[in-house]
Amino acid sequence: MAVRVRFAPSPTGYLHIGGLRTALFCYLFARRMGGTFVLRIEDTDRARFVADAEDDITAGLAWAGLDPDEGPHLGPGYRQSERTALYRSIAQRLLRSGHAYAAFDTPEALQAMRDRGETYSGATRRAMCNAFTLPQAEVEQRLAAGTPHVVRLHVPEDGEVTFTDIVKGPVTFAADSLDDQILLKSDGQPTYHLANVVDDHAMGITHVIRGEEWLSSAPKHMLLYQALGWEPPRMAHLPLILSPGGGKLSKRSATRLGIPVNVRDYQSYEPEAVINFLALLGWHPSTEQEVFTLDELKATFSLERVAPSPARFDLDKLRWFNQKHLIQLGTARVAARVRSELESALGPIDPAYLHRVLVVVGERLMRRQDLFTRFAYFFQDPESYDPRGVKKRWKADAKDLVLAYADALEALAWPEADAQSPATDLKGAEGALEHALRNLAAMRGIGAGRIIHPVRLATSGTTAGPSLFAMLAVLGRERCVRRLRRAAAVLGP
Numbered sequence: 001m002a003v004r005v006r007f008a009p010s011p012t013g014y015l016h017i018g019g020l021r022t023a024l025f026c027y028l029f030a031r032r033m034g035g036t037f038v039l040r041i042e043d044t045d046r047a048r049f050v051a052d053a054e055d056d057i058t059a060g061l062a063w064a065g066l067d068p069d070e071g072p073h074l075g076p077g078y079r080q081s082e083r084t085a086l087y088r089s090i091a092q093r094l095l096r097s098g099h100a101y102a103a104f105d106t107p108e109a110l111q112a113m114r115d116r117g118e119t120y121s122g123a124t125r126r127a128m129c130n131a132f133t134l135p136q137a138e139v140e141q142r143l144a145a146g147t148p149h150v151v152r153l154h155v156p157e158d159g160e161v162t163f164t165d166i167v168k169g170p171v172t173f174a175a176d177s178l179d180d181q182i183l184l185k186s187d188g189q190p191t192y193h194l195a196n197v198v199d200d201h202a203m204g205i206t207h208v209i210r211g212e213e214w215l216s217s218a219p220k221h222m223l224l225y226q227a228l229g230w231e232p233p234r235m236a237h238l239p240l241i242l243s244p245g246g247g248k249l250s251k252r253s254a255t256r257l258g259i260p261v262n263v264r265d266y267q268s269y270e271p272e273a274v275i276n277f278l279a280l281l282g283w284h285p286s287t288e289q290e291v292f293t294l295d296e297l298k299a300t301f302s303l304e305r306v307a308p309s310p311a312r313f314d315l316d317k318l319r320w321f322n323q324k325h326l327i328q329l330g331t332a333r334v335a336a337r338v339r340s341e342l343e344s345a346l347g348p349i350d351p352a353y354l355h356r357v358l359v360v361v362g363e364r365l366m367r368r369q370d371l372f373t374r375f376a377y378f379f380q381d382p383e384s385y386d387p388r389g390v391k392k393r394w395k396a397d398a399k400d401l402v403l404a405y406a407d408a409l410e411a412l413a414w415p416e417a418d419a420q421s422p423a424t425d426l427k428g429a430e431g432a433l434e435h436a437l438r439n440l441a442a443m444r445g446i447g448a449g450r451i452i453h454p455v456r457l458a459t460s461g462t463t464a465g466p467s468l469f470a471m472l473a474v475l476g477r478e479r480c481v482r483r484l485r486r487a488a489a490v491l492g493p
């Protein structure tokens with residue numbers, strides 16, 4: 001059987017991070033099974049429709065590298081708003097077979113029912129205004145006159161709805177716990193439940209993979225499949241995503257914890273890292289491996305290894321994945337991703353220089369933005385010096401020492417890296433720089449640390465960073481000498 005999986009977001013807001021997890025699991029399963037990944041836009045809720053949400057969803061999927069095989073990009077038919085006639089005809093069919101019925105209740109009557117703590121179901125429908133309580137002739141006459149009405153699912157009074165969820169295992173709902181779900185609203189628009197079932201069938205979906213919050217809808221969907229004589233797809237409800245401290249990760253709790261909700265707010269992370277992080281929110285490989293590329297995930301993912309228990313969202317873990325993926329991507333690809341951003345902020349940057357910066361920064365790069373913050377000194381002379389570092393490291397003789405070192409660097413035979421060479425070719429310069437510093441320390445009869453710390457502070461403005469000589473070698477003679485002299489003038493004494 002050819003596997004067909006759909007991601008079916010509602011364009012009621014931007015793609016959120018939990019939605020991307022669902023899309024990812026759909027995508028990985030489809031790819032693993034050699035199946036088809038369909039994007040369907042469930043835009044039946046016109047009241048909550050957000051005009052640019054679909055574009056945001058499409059862009060978010062593209063950013064993450066999850067390209068749908070089918071979807072609105074192919075042409076019409078993948079947005080539910082384009083398929084209303086189909087839903088109406090299926091609702092008619094359900095009315096004719098008695099699996100659905102028309103109901104004419106006023107908003108006031110429905111409110112009174114809710115105030116009594118009741119739901120619209122087998123126990124209460126006979127006290128309401130519908131095809132069960134009105135004479136058939138009257139129902140027909142009202143329908144012919146276009147009296148506002150909804151079409152409701154006729155849920156059996158007793159019995160159970162049972163199915164086996166791939167993730168949750170066997171699930172059972174008592175029929176009397178289900179309400180007579182509205183299928184067609186009074187404006188003739190379908191609800192999610194009707195459109196979802198009709199489309200999953202019409203689009204040949206074999207596996208429904210979605211968040212656990214939809215599990216309680218599944219029995220209603222099963223009843224619809226039964227009523228229509230359609231074979232239901234297999235179901236897989238993905239575990240809830242919890243906030244780091246426990247409790248469902250809601251928009252509110254996420255905002256309070258500084259966790260971005262929308263995928264568009266994760267652009268400062270590498271998409272490979274976000275994907276890797278999301279894959280492990282519920283899925284577990286059979287090995288100890290943690291860092292996965294999308295290709296590796298496609299080759300190993302299985303729904304059987306999705307745990308039914310909730311998954312905890314941990315931003316620190318995402319940061320960790322980001323660092324690992326920056327290393328895995330390699331300097332050339334990272335450079336390609338940051339270059340234009342850096343250039344628009346800081347002016348033109350020599351590609352070979354950027355490459356050497358990335359090599360020397362290495363694993364210290366946690367996020368691309370670190371280049372604009374912690375490592376901005378590679379691109380701009382420091383404008384200030386860490387005051388705590390100055391207090392601790394800039395002793396009375398610091399000015400004299402950094403000036404002496406600047407003189408030494410000017411006189412140094414400095415094997416400049418050629419434009420194309422990687423930072424590893426800077427070893428010669430590193431050695432010469434270190435030699436010059438140790439020479440100076442020996443001449444002054446002081447420890448090398450006495451010079452190393454002020455030099456770092458003067459050239460980078462901070463006290464931490466990569467190996468000093470590697471850093472100086474990358475910065476190059478001109479920047480080093482200029483910065484050493486400037487710090488001497490600014491910091492004195």
Ligand code: GLU
Pocket residue numbers: 008009010042192196209210211214
């Ligand atoms: N439109 C629903 C949503 O926004 C889809 C749920 C489902 O996959 O059935 O998540």
